[in-house]
Amino acid sequence: MSIISDTGKYILLMKRVFVLPDRWKMFFRQFPKELEKLGLQSLPIVIIISVFIGAIMTIQTKLNTTNPLLPSYSTGLVTRDTLLLEFSSTIMCLILAGKVGSNIASEIGTMRITEQIDALEIMGVNSANYLILPKITAFVVMMPFLVIFSMALGLIGGYFVGVFTNIITTADYLMGIQYAFIPYYVFYSIVKSLAFAFIISSVAAFYGYYSYGGALDVGKSSTNAVVNGSILILFFNLLITNLMLN
Amino acid sequence: MIEVKNVDKSFDGNQVLKNVSAVFETGKTNMIIGASGSGKTVLMKSIIGLHRIDKGRIEYDGRNLPDMRMSEIRILRREVGMLFQGSALFDSLSVLENVMYPLEMFSPSTKEEMIERAFFCLKHVNLEEKAFGLAPSEISGGMQKRVAIARAIALQPKYLFCDEPNSGLDPKTSLIIDQLIHEITHEFDITTIINSHDMNSVMEIGENIIFIENGEKEWQGHKNDIFHVDNQALNDFVFASKLYKQVKKANQ
Numbered sequence: 001m002s003i004i005s006d007t008g009k010y011i012l013l014m015k016r017v018f019v020l021p022d023r024w025k026m027f028f029r030q031f032p033k034e035l036e037k038l039g040l041q042s043l044p045i046v047i048i049i050s051v052f053i054g055a056i057m058t059i060q061t062k063l064n065t066t067n068p069l070l071p072s073y074s075t076g077l078v079t080r081d082t083l084l085l086e087f088s089s090t091i092m093c094l095i096l097a098g099k100v101g102s103n104i105a106s107e108i109g110t111m112r113i114t115e116q117i118d119a120l121e122i123m124g125v126n127s128a129n130y131l132i133l134p135k136i137t138a139f140v141v142m143m144p145f146l147v148i149f150s151m152a153l154g155l156i157g158g159y160f161v162g163v164f165t166n167i168i169t170t171a172d173y174l175m176g177i178q179y180a181f182i183p184y185y186v187f188y189s190i191v192k193s194l195a196f197a198f199i200i201s202s203v204a205a206f207y208g209y210y211s212y213g214g215a216l217d218v219g220k221s222s223t224n225a226v227v228n229g230s231i232l233i234l235f236f237n238l239l240i241t242n243l244m245l246n
Numbered sequence: 247m248i249e250v251k252n253v254d255k256s257f258d259g260n261q262v263l264k265n266v267s268a269v270f271e272t273g274k275t276n277m278i279i280g281a282s283g284s285g286k287t288v289l290m291k292s293i294i295g296l297h298r299i300d301k302g303r304i305e306y307d308g309r310n311l312p313d314m315r316m317s318e319i320r321i322l323r324r325e326v327g328m329l330f331q332g333s334a335l336f337d338s339l340s341v342l343e344n345v346m347y348p349l350e351m352f353s354p355s356t357k358e359e360m361i362e363r364a365f366f367c368l369k370h371v372n373l374e375e376k377a378f379g380l381a382p383s384e385i386s387g388g389m390q391k392r393v394a395i396a397r398a399i400a401l402q403p404k405y406l407f408c409d410e411p412n413s414g415l416d417p418k419t420s421l422i423i424d425q426l427i428h429e430i431t432h433e434f435d436i437t438t439i440i441n442s443h444d445m446n447s448v449m450e451i452g453e454n455i456i457f458i459e460n461g462e463k464e465w466q467g468h469k470n471d472i473f474h475v476d477n478q479a480l481n482d483f484v485f486a487s488k489l490y491k492q493v494k495k496a497n498q
Contacts, residue, residue: 115334124323
């Protein structure tokens with residue numbers, strides 16, 4: 001019952017969010033701030049995780065593919081396809097659901113419990129549109145760049161394994177990441193990430209917007225935003241993969 | 247002028263407002279008083295439209311709020327200023343930006359005119375210029391209340407609502423905030439409604455007092471009449487402290 005009523009509330013909130021802003025000037029003032037806060041400030045975590053996971057994935061793939069019948073470039077190929085198909089879009093989005101989702105939910109939730117949202121409403125401002133629209137659009141715009149950045153950094157992480165260890169040669173690795181490349185995988189990954197960016201930002205905004213009580217309740221909203229956002233990402237991952245790759 | 251006529255409001259079968267009728271006059275500091283849980287906050291939120299009433303009329307100079315669509319309510323709210331209990335200033339904006347916010351949102355003025363208006367409002371509430379660039383978290387509670395008043399009057403509202411304006415303030419600052427609200431009400435001829443249970447405020451600026459008890463209007467009148475009312479509930483509320491008992495004795 002709660003799922004049905006929450007879904008209804010979410011749809012009604014989105015209906016209020018996706019209308020033309022009262023003042024475009026105010027929207028374009030908020031938009032770059034959100035690009036910076038949700039996108040650029042996520043870069044450090046994307047860099048660190050992508051480089052390390054790329055390197056770790058290369059080592060693990062190499063250590064688990066010792067069959068002499070497998071070509072030497074297979075490690076690079078597996079690393080590349082894993083990064084392109086799953087890691088840089090889905091796993092990175094699950095991590096960003098924690099960082100960005102909790103940020104959005106706690107910011108809007110704090111505004112709710114300190115009556116700042118009521119103040120906007122009393123002024124006659126569509127608070128949902130003013131607060132949430134710049135966040136969703138900014139995060140959806142930034143996400144493809146983060147995903148492509150993550151793919152490149154993951155591949156660089158794998159390359160470092162070739163340079164700094166004797167596990168794989170750089171020549172084999174470089175050949176592997178170029179072998180039988182399917183550009184559609186990048187497109188598929190970007191489409192997924194756009195959907196996930198929308199889910200992360202809108203679900204977090206929903207939980208923040210309907211926070212009530214005190215600091216403890218904002219914390220609960222933040223947790224709900226991350227948990228439910230992550231579950232929805234996994235569900236839509238299955239759906240989009242089935243639609244685009246099957 | 248705001249007229250409330252036969253208003254009922256329930257939450258999950260619990261009737262909080264019972265057939266409340268009252269007139270809030272223009273150019274006067276109208277006060278809603280009552281004990282905690284008496285329904286005064288529900289009444290104020292119903293008047294603003296944050297709660298939908300079950301029955302009755304809420305007329306803003308003849309315009310009935312419950313009949314309005316959301317888009318019409320939004321337009322009406324541009325004539326409303328509100329001072330919240332916790333000030334509700336926007337954390338991410340400076341003091342000056344907070345006051346400029348409603349102007350930027352709804353005023354057709356140029357940037358220079360908006361800055362001029364924001365400066366006028368902030369100076370009107372006696373805020374020093376050096377505080378204009380500070381964040382709300384960097385100023386005191388009393389200063390935050392003044393900024394909130396400045397923001398509330400920036401668009402020259404016809405109606406001003408104040409929810410517990412003295413909450414968390416020391417007696418001296420409370421007095422300053424009360425006098426400020428009173429002055430602004432008279433100077434700009436605003437219909438001001440103050441929700442309070444602070445008897446000092448009531449005795450200082452209460453020109454039209456509505457006393458609510460258990461969701462019903464028990465009494466309405468001027469602060470000077472309050473000493474001579476034969477209403478047990480009102481007397482219990484107003485003269486709860488020793489000080490006010492002595493004041494009442496002295497007045498009789």
